[in-house]
Amino acid sequence: MLFPTIEFAVFFAVVFPITWLLNAHYTWKKVFLVAASYYFYAAWRPEFTLLLLVSSVFNYGAALLIDRFKGRARLAVLWAAVAANLGLLGYFKYYNFFAASLMNAFAAFGVKVGIGFIEVALPIAISFLTFHALSYIIDVYRRVLAPTRSLLDIMFYIGFFPHLIAGPIVRANKFLVQTVGPRDPANIRLGQSVFLILGGLFKKVVIANYLSTGFVDGVFRDPAANSSLDLIFGMYAYALQIYCDFSAYTDIAIGIANLLGYEFPQNFNYPYRAVSVQDFWRRWHMSLSSWLRDYLYMPLGGSKFGTLATCRNIMITMALGGLWHGASWAFLIWGSLHGLALVIERLLGVTGEHGAKKRGTFATVLGWLVTTQFVCLAWVFFRAPSTDAWLGYFATMFSGRSWSTSMTPFVAAICVLGALSHILPPRWFVTLEKRYDEASLPVKVLVPFVVIYLISVAAPAGIAPFIYFQF
Amino acid sequence: MKHTNPTEFERPHPMGELRTAAIVIYATLMLLAVTIPQSVVNWLADMNGNPVEETALRGAEVLRNLSQRAGVATGYQRARDIFIAISGVEPD
Numbered sequence: 001m002l003f004p005t006i007e008f009a010v011f012f013a014v015v016f017p018i019t020w021l022l023n024a025h026y027t028w029k030k031v032f033l034v035a036a037s038y039y040f041y042a043a044w045r046p047e048f049t050l051l052l053l054v055s056s057v058f059n060y061g062a063a064l065l066i067d068r069f070k071g072r073a074r075l076a077v078l079w080a081a082v083a084a085n086l087g088l089l090g091y092f093k094y095y096n097f098f099a100a101s102l103m104n105a106f107a108a109f110g111v112k113v114g115i116g117f118i119e120v121a122l123p124i125a126i127s128f129l130t131f132h133a134l135s136y137i138i139d140v141y142r143r144v145l146a147p148t149r150s151l152l153d154i155m156f157y158i159g160f161f162p163h164l165i166a167g168p169i170v171r172a173n174k175f176l177v178q179t180v181g182p183r184d185p186a187n188i189r190l191g192q193s194v195f196l197i198l199g200g201l202f203k204k205v206v207i208a209n210y211l212s213t214g215f216v217d218g219v220f221r222d223p224a225a226n227s228s229l230d231l232i233f234g235m236y237a238y239a240l241q242i243y244c245d246f247s248a249y250t251d252i253a254i255g256i257a258n259l260l261g262y263e264f265p266q267n268f269n270y271p272y273r274a275v276s277v278q279d280f281w282r283r284w285h286m287s288l289s290s291w292l293r294d295y296l297y298m299p300l301g302g303s304k305f306g307t308l309a310t311c312r313n314i315m316i317t318m319a320l321g322g323l324w325h326g327a328s329w330a331f332l333i334w335g336s337l338h339g340l341a342l343v344i345e346r347l348l349g350v351t352g353e354h355g356a357k358k359r360g361t362f363a364t365v366l367g368w369l370v371t372t373q374f375v376c377l378a379w380v381f382f383r384a385p386s387t388d389a390w391l392g393y394f395a396t397m398f399s400g401r402s403w404s405t406s407m408t409p410f411v412a413a414i415c416v417l418g419a420l421s422h423i424l425p426p427r428w429f430v431t432l433e434k435r436y437d438e439a440s441l442p443v444k445v446l447v448p449f450v451v452i453y454l455i456s457v458a459a460p461a462g463i464a465p466f467i468y469f470q471f
Numbered sequence: 472m473k474h475t476n477p478t479e480f481e482r483p484h485p486m487g488e489l490r491t492a493a494i495v496i497y498a499t500l501m502l503l504a505v506t507i508p509q510s511v512v513n514w515l516a517d518m519n520g521n522p523v524e525e526t527a528l529r530g531a532e533v534l535r536n537l538s539q540r541a542g543v544a545t546g547y548q549r550a551r552d553i554f555i556a557i558s559g560v561e562p563d
Contacts (some may be wrong), residue, residue, distance in 0.1 A: 006514040017493065020489055020493075115524075180554055185488050188492050190495065214560070259492055410558045410560065444491065451502060453502075453507070456503075457509070458549070
């Protein structure tokens with residue numbers, strides 16, 4: 001069930017009033033929201049709701065066990081629980097990749113090893129589900145959070161439909177406190193939620209979809225058949241597409257959760273305004289980067305043990321972060337490239353936005369230019385389906401062969417619209433939300449109606465799934 | 472003198488917020504169903520066709536016919552035709 005569909009609109013139109021009618025009876029409200037979330041998930045593959053249930057029950061029990069033990073036994077239970085979660089993720093997502101890589105490695109030395117592949121569909125959102133589960137048990141281990149005695153709360157936390165498929169990754173300690181009693185309707189920020197949802201619909205349905213079908217898919221399908229200029233445009237267009245696609249999903253998720261009375265963290269903050277790669281990761285998929293920092297980089301030692309260890313920890317974190325996106329060498333290279341860039345920045349003393357501001361306008365502009373080019377180039381690894389594909393893409397792009405373009409004026413206009421999402425000052429959006437909140441009721445109704453109507457007028461015939469669904 | 476938290480005055484009535492949100496959601500969906508009725512018909516027609524869906528489909532068709540007779544639904548098609556002509560995207 002995709003957000004920008006009639007099916008989801010009807011689903012939400014049913015869920016919204018029942019959620020608030022049950023608000024005072026919050027246990028029943030949670031039962032209802034868990035049932036609704038499982039129904040939402042079952043819309044893809046009903047059998048995988050069992051995975052959701054098993055993960056919730058397992059991590060609920062694991063957290064209680066972790067809490068019961070002390071010292072090494074406590075750590076042992078944590079490791080067992082983490083291994084089980086990662087094992088499940090590994091089985092579905094990485095088994096075939098590692099099996100193929102192992103066979104290729106042996107084959108390089110002339111040794112023939114037969115490892116059977118498994119034929120199993122990848123459960124949608126399994127990575128997000130695992131990250132939520134790990135956040136819970138690790139926080140319990142660290143005593144940041146007391147384990148909940150309610151299995152229902154864990155089922156609700158892991159399965160809540162707005163964040164279930166593609167985030168944002170909500171921390172257990174931030175979400176579970178919201179489940180202990182009725183939610184206050186005064187927490188609904190209508191203007192902000194409406195604009196997040198409308199902006200998300202526009203970014204996904206109009207910008208991301210047209211960039212994908214109108215240009216990006218074509219140039220990445222057969223790079224050799226395109227001019228160098230088209231491949232350069234394709235690289236930037238994909239950078240806009242993936243931003244508009246992914247940020248659209250999480251914006252809509254945050255807006256929907258707020259309409260139901262729940263708070264989710266911000267996930268994007270104008271990432272292509274970043275003036276360093278470090279700054280980029282503070283603005284792009286913020287809930288993932290902070291997760292990786294707190295649950296991977298810091299446990300590895302963070303920056304506490306000298307420069308060499310810090311660089312190693314950055315590389316491990318970013319390489320695994322890349323691999324999290326998918327079982328392929330291209331994702332590993334993408335993550336490692338970002339890791340390498342972060343290491344170089346650290347060695348050169350380049351820090352985030354604050355440091356850049358101190359260095360003046362020229363350094364800031366230069367930092368932005370270098371960061372943007374690096375991030376866009378790295379996206380090619382992310383988008384190309386195979387090693388041959390990205391090799392072919394770069395070979396043709398840098399060959400300087402033909403400087404004509406097949407980009408239509410319409411796609412160029414869509415690119416400009418996508419870029420405007422970063423060019424327009426943030427305060428304009430804040431003012432719009434404020435004006436909306438102060439407007440009369442008919443205006444409050446007319447704004448979303450007119451915007452969705454216009455989006456429908458301009459929408460392509462079908463809506464492609466969100467890019468991050470595969471992760 | 473009794474001190475009162477000023478935020479109590481500023482805070483909007485909670486049920487008022489909820490009521491406004493509900494009106495915005497349902498009025499928007501109703502307006503969209505009336506002005507783009509064919510999309511609801513198409514969506515229901517793609518379903519399996521159990522008795523409930525069949526009834527909903529008949530209801531959606533009645534709404535579409537009424538909307539077309541009143542001239543409300545034609546605006547969408549005209550706007551779509553203009554968009555296709557300007558943008559050069561392929562027609563549905």
